[in-house]
Amino acid sequence: MSKSTNLPIQLESVTSRTLQEQIYLGIRRSIGEGLIDPRRRLPSTRALADSLGVSRTTVLLAIETLLAEGFLESRPRRGIYVAEQPPAIADERAVERHSPARHPLLSRRGQALAAANPADRRTVGAEPRAFRLGTPALDLFPTALWARLARECVRTTRHAALDYGPLAGYAPLREAIAEQVRTRGTRCDPQQVIIVAGAQRALDLIFHLLLDAGDTAWMEEPGYTGARAALIAAGARIIPCQVDGDGMRIDDTHTAARLAYVTPSHQFPLGVAMSLERRRQLLAWARRERAWIVEDDYDCDFRYEARPLPCLHALDPDGRVIYVGTFSKALFPAMRLGFLVVPYDLIESISRGRLASDLHAPLLEQRVLAEFMNRGHYERHLRRMQTAYAERLDALRTAIRTTGLPLELRPVHAGIHAVADLRGADAEAVWLEANARKVEVMPLGHYYAHGGEPANALVLGFGSVRPAAIRAGTRALALAIQAARGTGVA
Amino acid sequence: MSKSTNLPIQLESVTSRTLQEQIYLGIRRSIGEGLIDPRRRLPSTRALADSLGVSRTTVLLAIETLLAEGFLESRPRRGIYVAEQPPAIADERAVERHSPARHPLLSRRGQALAAANPADRRTVGAEPRAFRLGTPALDLFPTALWARLARECVRTTRHAALDYGPLAGYAPLREAIAEQVRTRGTRCDPQQVIIVAGAQRALDLIFHLLLDAGDTAWMEEPGYTGARAALIAAGARIIPCQVDGDGMRIDDTHTAARLAYVTPSHQFPLGVAMSLERRRQLLAWARRERAWIVEDDYDCDFRYEARPLPCLHALDPDGRVIYVGTFSKALFPAMRLGFLVVPYDLIESISRGRLASDLHAPLLEQRVLAEFMNRGHYERHLRRMQTAYAERLDALRTAIRTTGLPLELRPVHAGIHAVADLRGADAEAVWLEANARKVEVMPLGHYYAHGGEPANALVLGFGSVRPAAIRAGTRALALAIQAARGTGVA
Numbered sequence: 001m002s003k004s005t006n007l008p009i010q011l012e013s014v015t016s017r018t019l020q021e022q023i024y025l026g027i028r029r030s031i032g033e034g035l036i037d038p039r040r041r042l043p044s045t046r047a048l049a050d051s052l053g054v055s056r057t058t059v060l061l062a063i064e065t066l067l068a069e070g071f072l073e074s075r076p077r078r079g080i081y082v083a084e085q086p087p088a089i090a091d092e093r094a095v096e097r098h099s100p101a102r103h104p105l106l107s108r109r110g111q112a113l114a115a116a117n118p119a120d121r122r123t124v125g126a127e128p129r130a131f132r133l134g135t136p137a138l139d140l141f142p143t144a145l146w147a148r149l150a151r152e153c154v155r156t157t158r159h160a161a162l163d164y165g166p167l168a169g170y171a172p173l174r175e176a177i178a179e180q181v182r183t184r185g186t187r188c189d190p191q192q193v194i195i196v197a198g199a200q201r202a203l204d205l206i207f208h209l210l211l212d213a214g215d216t217a218w219m220e221e222p223g224y225t226g227a228r229a230a231l232i233a234a235g236a237r238i239i240p241c242q243v244d245g246d247g248m249r250i251d252d253t254h255t256a257a258r259l260a261y262v263t264p265s266h267q268f269p270l271g272v273a274m275s276l277e278r279r280r281q282l283l284a285w286a287r288r289e290r291a292w293i294v295e296d297d298y299d300c301d302f303r304y305e306a307r308p309l310p311c312l313h314a315l316d317p318d319g320r321v322i323y324v325g326t327f328s329k330a331l332f333p334a335m336r337l338g339f340l341v342v343p344y345d346l347i348e349s350i351s352r353g354r355l356a357s358d359l360h361a362p363l364l365e366q367r368v369l370a371e372f373m374n375r376g377h378y379e380r381h382l383r384r385m386q387t388a389y390a391e392r393l394d395a396l397r398t399a400i401r402t403t404g405l406p407l408e409l410r411p412v413h414a415g416i417h418a419v420a421d422l423r424g425a426d427a428e429a430v431w432l433e434a435n436a437r438k439v440e441v442m443p444l445g446h447y448y449a450h451g452g453e454p455a456n457a458l459v460l461g462f463g464s465v466r467p468a469a470i471r472a473g474t475r476a477l478a479l480a481i482q483a484a485r486g487t488g489v490a
Numbered sequence: 491m492s493k494s495t496n497l498p499i500q501l502e503s504v505t506s507r508t509l510q511e512q513i514y515l516g517i518r519r520s521i522g523e524g525l526i527d528p529r530r531r532l533p534s535t536r537a538l539a540d541s542l543g544v545s546r547t548t549v550l551l552a553i554e555t556l557l558a559e560g561f562l563e564s565r566p567r568r569g570i571y572v573a574e575q576p577p578a579i580a581d582e583r584a585v586e587r588h589s590p591a592r593h594p595l596l597s598r599r600g601q602a603l604a605a606a607n608p609a610d611r612r613t614v615g616a617e618p619r620a621f622r623l624g625t626p627a628l629d630l631f632p633t634a635l636w637a638r639l640a641r642e643c644v645r646t647t648r649h650a651a652l653d654y655g656p657l658a659g660y661a662p663l664r665e666a667i668a669e670q671v672r673t674r675g676t677r678c679d680p681q682q683v684i685i686v687a688g689a690q691r692a693l694d695l696i697f698h699l700l701l702d703a704g705d706t707a708w709m710e711e712p713g714y715t716g717a718r719a720a721l722i723a724a725g726a727r728i729i730p731c732q733v734d735g736d737g738m739r740i741d742d743t744h745t746a747a748r749l750a751y752v753t754p755s756h757q758f759p760l761g762v763a764m765s766l767e768r769r770r771q772l773l774a775w776a777r778r779e780r781a782w783i784v785e786d787d788y789d790c791d792f793r794y795e796a797r798p799l800p801c802l803h804a805l806d807p808d809g810r811v812i813y814v815g816t817f818s819k820a821l822f823p824a825m826r827l828g829f830l831v832v833p834y835d836l837i838e839s840i841s842r843g844r845l846a847s848d849l850h851a852p853l854l855e856q857r858v859l860a861e862f863m864n865r866g867h868y869e870r871h872l873r874r875m876q877t878a879y880a881e882r883l884d885a886l887r888t889a890i891r892t893t894g895l896p897l898e899l900r901p902v903h904a905g906i907h908a909v910a911d912l913r914g915a916d917a918e919a920v921w922l923e924a925n926a927r928k929v930e931v932m933p934l935g936h937y938y939a940h941g942g943e944p945a946n947a948l949v950l951g952f953g954s955v956r957p958a959a960i961r962a963g964t965r966a967l968a969l970a971i972q973a974a975r976g977t978g979v980a
Contacts, residue, residue, distance in 0.1 A: 106839050110699035114842050127650045138649040150854075151641035159628040160617045162822035163954075197687050197826075197848055204847040208723065209600035213703055229846035233698065332652035334853035336687075349596050352604045356719035357694040358687055358848075362855055363824035364640075464653075 018114060019054050023062035031071055031086050042072065042080040045428070057445075060428060067435055074436030113233050130473025131396075131460035132440045133417055136329050137388050139466065145377065146368065153367040164359065167351040169195025169339070170366035176373035177339050181325065184300060186314035188323075192341050194350055197361045199298060199326035199338040200226050203261075206322055206340065207234035209353045210259060210292055218260035220248045222447035222454065224268040227261050227296065240450040243267055247274025250281045259292040260285075264312055265300045266414040269447045269459045273413060276309055283312065286320045293321045299329045299415040301382050302389050302463075308414070319343030327369065329416065330382060337361060337369060389416055395467035396460065399474035406481065407458070416463030419444060425484040427456050433480035439473050441480075508604060509544050513552035521561055521576050532562065532570040535918070547935075550918060557925060564926035603723050620963025621886075621950035622930045623907055626819050627878050629956065635867065636858065643857040654849065657841040659685025659829070660856035666863035667829050671815065674790060676804035678813075682831050684840055687851045689788060689816035689828040690716050693751075696812055696830065697724035699843045700749060700782055708750035710738045712937035712944065714758040717751050717786065730940040733757055737764025740771045749782040750775075754802055755790045756904040759937045759949045763903060766799055773802065776810045783811045789819045789905040791872050792879050792953075798904070809833030817859065819906065820872060827851060827859060879906055885957035886950065889964035896971065897948065906953030909934060912971070917946050919974035920967075927966045 030036045042048070045063060049056040063080060066072040071086045106114060128135050168174065174193040181188040196202045203226065211217060213235030219228060221240030231238050239255050241248045248262055260282065264274035274282075286293050295312045313323040323341035342350055354360065372378055393412055400407050400420070407420040422430065427443035434441045440461070445454035462470060520526045532538070535553060539546040553570060556562040561576045596604060618625050658664065664683040671678040686692045693716065701707060703725030709718060711730035721728050729745050731738045738752055750772065754764035764772075776783050785802045803813040813831035832840055844850065862868055883902055890897050890910070897910040912920065917933035924931045930951070935944035952960060 105835065107698075107700055107702040107705065109702050110839060110843060113699065113846050114839050128653060135653050138652045141649060141652055143644055143647060143649070143652075147641045147644035150644050151637045154633055154637035154640050157633060159631060159633070162628045162631055162633075162824045163618060163625050164818075164823045197852070200846070201848045208597075209603065210597055212597040212599050213725070215597065226845065233843075233846040235703070328654075333654045334652045336848070336850070336852040345595065349600060349604050353600060353723075355716065356603050356690070356723040358691045358826070360826070362687070362826040362852055365852055365855060 018111065020058050020062050021114065023052065023054070023059060024065050027062065027066055028071055031082055036082050038082050038084050038086065040082045041078070042082070044079070045432075056428070063432075064435075074432050080432065109233070109235065113229065128464035129438060129440055130465050130469050130476075131417075131462060132464045133442055133459060133461040134328070135333065135461060135464035136331075136416060137385055137392075137463055138332055140381075140384060140388055141332055142377070142381065146372070149368050149371050150364075153371055154364055157364065157367065161363065165363040165366075167354050167360050168347070169193065169361060170363060170370060172374065173366045173370035176370055176378075177325070178341075180373070180378070181313075181323070181341055184297065184314065185310040186323075186341075188313075188341050191347060192344065194340045194342060194347070195361045195366060196338050196340060197358060198328065198336040199296065199324050200230065201336075201358065202324045202326075202338050202340050203227055203230040203294070203296075204233060205350065205353060205357060206294060206324075206342075207231055207236065207259070208357075209346075209350060211236050215259070216255060216257040218248075218257045218262075220262060220267060221450055222269055222444065223261075223449070224263065224296065224298075225447065225449075227294075228449055231261065238449070243270055243272065245272055247272055247278050248282070250278060250285055256289055257291055258289075259294060261294045261296065262312070263296045263298065265297050265308060268296075268298065269417065269419065269442075269444065271410060271412060271415065271417065271419055273309060274312075279309065279312055279315055283316055283318075283320070287318055291320070294324060295321050296324045298324075298326055300325075301330050302386055302416060303414045304390055304393065305413040313341060319345070322346070330378070330385070331369075331372075335365065335369075337365060389463055392462045392465075392467060392470060393418070395470045396462045396474070399471045403474050403478050405474065405478055417459055417461045419457050419459055421455055421457045422481070423456075425481050427458055429484035430458065430477075430481050433483045434477055437476045437480055439476045439480060441477065508601065510548050510552050511604065513542065513544070513549060514555050517552065517556055518561055521572055526572050528572050528574050528576065530572045531568070532572070534569070546918075553922075554925075557922075564922050570922065599723070599725065603719065618954035619928060619930055620955050620960050620966075621907075621952060622954045623932055623949060623951040624818070625823065625951060625954035626821075626906060627875055627882075627953055628822055630871075630874060630878055631822055632867070632871065636862070639858050639861050640854075643861055644854055647854065647857065651853065655853040655856075657844050657850050658837070659683065659851060660853060660860060662864065663856045663860035666860055666868075667815070668831075670863070670868070671803075671813065671831055674787065674804065675800040676813075676831075678803075678831050681837060682834065684830045684832060684837070685851045685856060686828050686830060687848060688818065688826040689786065689814050690720065691826075691848065692814045692828050692830050693717055693720040693784070693786075694723060695840065695843060695847060696784065696814075696832075697721055697726065697749075698847075699836075699840060701726050705749070706745060706747040708738075708747045708752075710752060710757060711940055712759055712934065713751075713939070714753065714786065714788075715937065715939075717784075718939055721751065728939070733760050733762065735762055737762055737768050738772070740768060740775055746779055747781055748779075749784060751784045751786065752802070753786045753788060755787050755798060758786075758788065759907065759909065759932075759934065761900060761902060761905065761907070761909055763799060764802075769799065769802055769805055773806055773808075773810070777808055781810070784814060785811050786814045788814075788816055790815075791820050792876055792906060793904045794880055794883065795903040803831060809835070812836070820868070820875070821859075821862075825855065825859075827855060879953055882952045882955075882957060882960060883908070885960045886952045886964070889961045893964050893968050895964065895968055907949055907951045909947050909949055911945055911947045913946075915971050915974040917948055920948065920971050923970035923973045924967055927970055929963050929966045929970060931967065931970075 045056055045059045049059045063072060067074055070083055073081050073083045075081055128138060173195060174190040177193045178188045178190040207230050211234045215236055217231050217236040217238055218241050219231060219238050220243050239257060247264055247267055264279060293312060297311060313321045326338040327335055397409060406423040410419045412418045427445060431441055431443050442459045444457040444459055448454045535546055535549045539549045557564055560573055563571050563573045565571055618628060663685060664680040667683045668678045668680040697720050701724045705726055707721050707726040707728055708731050709721060709728045710733050729747060737754055737757055754769060783802060787801055803811045816828040817825055887899060896913040900909045902908045917935060921931055921933045932949045934947040934949055938944045
C-alpha cells in the first residue's frame with residue numbers, strides 16, 4: 001500500500017503494522033519531520049478515509065490517538081489541526097534504528113491484538129470529566145479510611161505472609177466476596193471464588209484456559225471492547241450476536257460455539273437487562289452444546305429500579321456459568337482487583353493455570369479489601385454511591401432537558417452510564433467536537449466490531465463527576481453538537 | 491487406560507485429564523471412599539509407576555500434591571502412608587455432579603498447562619523453613635516502614651489518581667527502576683520500563699505477544715519451571731538447551747528459533763554465570779536469526795564474588811534483548827510487582843497488548859514502591875540483605891561440613907540458592923524423607939523437563955531463614971538422608 005492524500009502522508013507496505021497504526025505513524029512522522037506545517041488543518045476524516053482507501057473508523061481511531069497524544073488539536077467549529085507545538089518524539093530515531101525490517105516484531109497473535117486495541121482513549125491522570133465512561137465517583141472514595149486500614153494491615157502482617165500466597169486468593173477475602181455474591185441471589189461457596197488482578201485479567205485467564213485457538217465464542221454486538229480483546233488474544237473466532245431490548249438474541253440456528261460472553265444484568269453498552277426467557281434459552285443452549293457461559297456482572301451494584309432478575313449463575317444448575325466480578329466500579333479502578341466464581345471442577349485447573357500467568361493477586365491489597373468489607377465499610381460505601389448516582393443521573397436528565405439538547409436518554413435501570421439517541425448531528429462529529437471542549441462522550445458505533453447498524457447515539461458516563469460538572473458538561477456538549485452540525489469535519 | 495496396582499486405584503480413560511491428575515484423583519477418590527484404609531503404607535513410587543505404566547516422575551508429582559494436601563503422610567524411614575485423618579473432600583460430590591463427562595473441561599491449551607504445572611509445592615502461609623527456594627529474608631523486611639509509607643501514599647493520592655492509570659506504569663517508579671537497572675551496566679530509558687504484576691506476568695505477556703502457537707523457543711535445561719509453563723501457555727515448541735559451566739550451550743547447528751529464554755547472571759537452577767563468549771554467541775545468533783532474547787535477571791541483586799559480567803541487555807546494540815526483573819527477591823513475593831525493559835519499537839505494542847490482559851499493575855502499590863526507592867530505603871535494604879545472605883550461605887556451608895553430610899556444595903557466586911551434589915542416597919528419596927521432617931529440599935531432577943541426565947543433587951535455598959534455622963535444618967536433613975538410604979520408598 002502506498003497511497004497518499006493531499007497531505008504528505010505516506011503509508012508503508014509493512015504487514016507487521018495495522019492500517020490504523022500505519023496512518024497513526026504516517027501522520028506522526030510527517031509532523032515530526034516538518035512535512036506538515038504546524039497549525040495546518042486536516043482534511044475531513046471522510047476525505048482522508050476516501051483518499052487512503054480505508055474505513056472511516058480506521059482513520060478516526062488513528063486521529064483519536066494523535067489527539068490524545070497532543071500531535072493534533074481539535075478546534076471548536078473548525079476541525080482538526082496539527083498542534084502548534086506537537087510533542088517532541090524523543091524515541092523516533094531509536095524506533096528508526098530498530099525498524100521492523102531488522103527483526104520480526106509481534107507474532108500474528110500480537111498483531112491481531114494490537115489491531116483490536118486502539119491506543120488508550122483516556123487522558124491518564126486528568127481529573128475525571130463529564131461524561132467519562134467506566135469511572136465511578138472517586139470523589140466519594142474514603143481515602144483517609146483506606147490509608148488507615150492499609151497501614152494497619154501492613155503493620156500486622158506476619159513476615160511469613162509476605163511470601164508467595166495462596167493462588168486462589170486470601171481466604172478471608174474469598175469469604176467476604178462469597179457473601180457479597182450471595183446478595184445477587186446465587187449460592188456461592190468461598191472455595192469457588194478466585195481472586196484475580198482485575199476483571200480483564202479474569203477474562204484473559206479463563207478464555208485462555210477454556211478456548212483453543214480457532215474455537216468459536218459468542219459475543220454481544222455491540223459489546224465490551226475489553227472482552228473482545230481478550231477473546232482475540234485467546235485466538236477465538238468471535239460470532240457477533242445482536243442485542244435487542246431483551247438482551248443478547250439466542251438464535252437456535254446460530255453457529256455452534258464453545259463459550260458465550262454476556263453482560264446480562266446491564267448490557268454493555270446498551271444498558272438493557274436480559275429477559276428471564278432469554279436467560280433460560282441461553283442456559284438451555286449451553287447445556288445442549290456443552291458450552292461455557294461467562295457472565296460479566298461489571299456494575300451490578302447500582303440499580304435505580306425494581307428488584308433485578310437473578311443472575312445467570314443463580315439459574316444454572318449445571319455449573320456451566322463462570323461469574324466475573326470487579327471492584328473497579330464499586331471502589332476504584334487503580335486497585336486492580338476482581339474475582340471469578342467458578343464451577344467446582346475448574347477450581348484446581350484455574351489455580352494451576354495461574355502458575356503460568358501471574359501466580360496470585362497482591363496480598364497486602366487483598367488484606368486491606370477484606371478488612372474494608374468485613375468491617376461494613378463496603379456496604380456503607382455502596383449505599384452512599386447508590387444515592388449519589390441516582391442524583392447524578394437525575395442531574396443529567398434535567399440538564400439535557402433544560403439545555404434543550406437533541407438527545408433522548410434511553411431508560412437507565414442500573415449502572416453508571418446511559419445511551420442517548422442523537423438527532424440532527426453525526427455522533428462521530430460530535431465526539432470530535434466534544435473532545436476539543438474536553439468533554440468525553442463515546443459514539444455508540446465504537447462498540448460495534450462487525451459492521452452492525454449502530455443507532456446515531458452517544459454513550460455517556462454519569463458516575464464520575466458531580467451534578468454541577470454534569471451541568472457544565474451538558475452545556476459544553478450543546479456547543480459541540482451545534483458545531484458538529486456546521487463543520488465539514490465529519 | 492484402566493490399569494490397577496495392588497492398591498484399589500482406578501485410572502479412568504478420560505482424555506481431558508493428565509496422567510498425573512488421574513493418579514492424583516484416583517488415589518484421592520480411593521481414600522475418600524474408604525477403599526484404601528487410613529494408615530496403609532503405599533507401594534514404592536517405583537512399584538506404582540511400573541504397575542500403572544507411567545513414569546516415576548508422574549507418580550512423584552501426584553504424590554507430592556497428596557502429601558501437600560494432607561491425604562498422604564511421609565513417615566521417617568518407613569515410606570508413604572495414607573493419612574490417619576485425611577481431609578474431608580467437601581466438594582467431592584459437587585465434582586462428581588459436574589464430572590468431565592457433562593461438559594468439556596479445559597481446552598487442549600489449558601490441559602497442556604495443567605500438566606506442566608504440578609500443584610503448588612509450597613505449604614502456603616507456613617513460616618519459611620530451611621531450605622525453601624525463592625523466598626528472600628522476609629524476617630529482615632521493614633514492615634513498619636512500609637506500613638507508614640503505604641498510609642502516607644494513600645492519604646496523599648488525589649482522587650483522580652484512583653482512576654485507571656498509565657498502562658506502562660507509574661512514571662516515578664519507571665524512573666527509579668531505570669536508574670536501578672543502570673547499575674547492571676546497561677543504558678535504560680524510563681520510557682522502556684514497563685511495570686507488570688510480577689515477573690511471571692511479564693513472561694506470560696511477552697511470550698504471548700512475540701510468539702505464535704507452534705513457534706520454537708530455546709529454553710535452558712534444566713531451567714525455571716515458571717518460564718517453561720509460560721512458554722507452554724503461549725503454545726511454544728520448546729527446544730531444551732543443555733547448560734554447562736559456561737551457561738546455556740549455543741550450538742550453531744541447533745534448530746532455528748524465534749526466541750531464547752535465559753538466566754545468564756545466575757542460571758536457574760544450576761547457579762552458573764554465562765560466560766562472555768557465550769553471551770556474544772547468543773547475541774550473534776539472535777542477530778542472524780532475527781530472534782528475541784528474554785533475559786531473566788531474577789536475583790541479580792545479591793553477589794558474593796568479583797564484579798559480575800555485564801548483562802545481555804548491556805551487550806546488545808540491536809534491541810533484541812528484553813530484560814525481565816522482579817521485586818520478589820529484593821523485597822517480598824506477595825507484592826507481585828516486576829518489570830520489563832523493552833526495545834523502543836515494542837513499547838507501544840506491549841502497552842496495547844495489556845489492554846487485553848490486565849491493563850496495568852495496581853497503582854497504590856507502585857506509589858509505595860517508588861517512594862521506598864526514591865528515599866533510599868531500597869538501596870539500604872539491599873545492602874542489609876547482601877550481608878545477611880553471605881552469613882546464611884556461610885552457615886549452610888559450615889553446617890554441612892560439621893554435620894558430615896554426604897553433600898558437596900557447588901560454588902555459589904550469587905543469589906539465594908545452592909546446588910549440592912549428593913552421595914549414597916537418591917535425591918528423590920531424600921526429598922520425600924525431608925518432606926516428612928518439614929525440611930524443604932528440591933531434587934535437581936525436577937527442573938529437567940526433557941529427560942536430560944540430572945546429577946543426583948539437591949537444590950537448597952539459604953535465604954529464607956536465619957543461621958540457627960539453617961543449622962537445625964541441616965541436622966534434620968542428615969536424618970532424612972540416613973533414612974533414605976534405608977527404606978524401600980525409592
